[in-house]
Amino acid sequence: MTMREILSKSDLQSWLQCPRKLWLEHKKPELIPDDDGGMPDRRITDGNIVGEKAREQLGRNYLWPPRADNPAAAAEQAKKMLAEEPDKPAVEVPMLYQGLYTRADALLPEKRRYILRETKASTLKLKSDEVTPRAPEEHHLNDVAIQVWTMAGWGLPMARAELNLLDSQWRYPGDGDYSGLFRQLDVTGDAKALKKDVPRWLREAKAVLVGRMPKVVTGKQCADPYECPFLEYCEERDPPGPEHPIELLPDSAGKALARKLRDTKGYTSILDPKPNELIGTQADLYRRIQKAHRTGKAILEPGSGAELKKLPYPRYYFDFESIDCPIPRWKGVRPYEHIPFQWSCHIERAPGRFEHEEFLDLTGNDPSRSCLERMREVIDPNDDGPIIVYYRAFEKNRLEEFGERHPDYNKLLQQYISRLVDLHPIVKQHCYHPQMEGSFSIKKVLSAIAPDLDYEELDEIQEGTGAQAAYLYATMDPKTTAVRKADLESKLRQYCRRDTWAMV
Ligand code: SF4
Known part of the structure; x- marks a missing residue:
């Protein structure tokens, strides 16, 4: 079998996502954007960090197969290595069967067989009782099934197959103690049931x-x-x-209605449905969106001015930027818990009279206490000025989580939570412009009503994920120079400031 005839697990995953994706990866790889020395890809970085932590938990005495020139040689050497030391766990084990090449994250010996353990940089999802695991994600199961099939064909007996996932309930106790970070989900039954499909996937790919x-x-x-x-x-x-397109109907309910109207009536445009076909709890909103697209004009329903006028001064326009690391770095933090490292606040002391305050911690230490102290300095606990945000749930959750980790601030945080005012529903109930294209994100709203404040002009940080990547790059990557760090700091300040000015 030649190298060109061998497909990898990633190839099959690409094919399962979209056959054209696999085709383009092989035939036009030059279309994949280069890693041009910019900020690292979060998904790849998270995967590497989590993989490293999972290996650490196996102790020091595990096998790591030697590098080889090609998949066949790699798999051959790995098999020899396992035969020589059958009682040791092994990581990154190459396996090859019928032209399918995979690497097992970990093989753990158990009674002359092996536990196949696949680590993912995802949390174990729980049911509403917060104890029982939910069914695993489909693409994770496919992934394990591909390995189970290859492992069986390669001739290695399997004791069971596990997904190794982050425990979202676990909090880092500090001092480098990461025992308890992972929880294993036994997926042997599901993976074995799917295994029979793998040869067909391989053939079709x-x-x-x-x-x-x-x-x-x-x-x-x-x-x-x-x-x-x-x-x-x-x-x-x-x-x-x-x-x-009819898919401009917003939110999951709007998308479901769009699907239904497309399937049952053949509608493809939002202009197609009769007003009485735009139904549901957001029917008024759907009709407003339809009217705006039909006329090409913005709609501003009466009433938003009155709602805003009710708000007293000072008004605090406030926005957090946060980082959610898969592996917590700071004591008391859970996997993927959002920890604010930055905020911006435009303060309107009186109508049209603004000041700006901000906070940004790029030391790489837990920014939480200094963040809270600075908030107390800027957002006066003794006035009842509204704290105006866009999507209240995000800021509320961050404030509540701060309260769990820093109970001494709880009274202040509860007071802040009671002062939160959400602009998002006010915009959604009153305003729509065809350029918003069915979205009420602050960026879409801003580009429609104040195009001079477009986020596009903000260089490399234009949205929250860019801000997170910049934070990681500035604080945790030893290769980041002081000049580059200063550059990122300036861009982060500019970006967050834009968010709160957008609310103004
Ligand atoms: S290859 Fe094209 S169609 Fe397929 S997933 Fe990628 S973007 Fe979508």
Whole structure:
């Protein structure tokens, strides 16, 4: 079998997401954006960090197969290594069967067989009782099934298959003690049931690679389970759609209604439905959106001015930026808990009279206490000025989590929570512009009502994920120079300030 005939687990995962993705990765790899020395990809970085931590938990005495020139040699050497030391756990074990190449994250010996343990940088999702695990994600199961099939064919007996996931309930106790960080989910039954599909996946994936570029239209698959790097290329090749697609109906309920109207009535444009077909708890909003797209004009319903006028002064326009690391670095923090490292606050002391205050901690230490102290200095606990935010739930959750970790601030934080005023529902109930394209995100609203404040002009940090990457790059990457750190600091300040000025 030649190298060209071997497919990897990632190849099959790409094919499962979208056949064209696999085809493009092999036939037009030059379309994948270069790593141009910019900020690291969060998904890859998180995966590497979590993988390293999972290996640490196996102790020091595990096997790591030697590097080899090609998959066949790598798998051959690994098999020899396992045979020589059958009682030791092994990591990153290459396996090859019928032209499918995978690497097992960990193989743990148990009674002359092996536990196949696949680590993911995801948390174990629990049911509402917060104890019982939910069903694993489909792409994780597919991943394990591919390995179970390869392992069986490769001739290694399996005791069971596990997903090794982060425990979202666990809090880091400090002092480097990460025992308890992971929880294992036994997926042997599900993976074995799926295993029988793997040969067909492999056959069909190979067939894609000897054919022409698959005909596919962009859709949900372009971001599920992973963002696809070919989106721009594919969108340019999509057949032309209606100018105002019915999918502009917002939120999950709007999308479900759009799907129903498309399937049952054949509607493709938001202009197609009769007003009485736009139903549901947000029917008024859907009709407003339809009217705006039909006329091409913005709609501002009466009433928002009165709501805003009721708000007393001073008014605090406030926004957090936070970091959610898979592996907590600071005591008391859970996996992927959002820890604010920055905020911006425009204070309107009297109508039209503004001041600006901010906080940013790029030391890499836990920013929580200094963040709270600075908030207390800026947002006066003794006035009842509203703290105006966009999507209240985000700021409220951060304030509540601060209270759990810093009970001495709880009284202040509860007071702040009671003062939160959310602009998002006010905008949603009163305002729509066709340029918002069915979205009420602050960036879409701003680009429609104040295009001179567009986020596009903000260079490399234009949204929250960019701010998170900048934080990680500035605080945790030893290769970041002082000059680059200063540059990122300035861009972070500019970005967060833009968010609160957008609310103003
Ligand atoms: S952008 Fe979408 S359609 Fe294009 S290859 Fe990726 S997943 Fe497939």
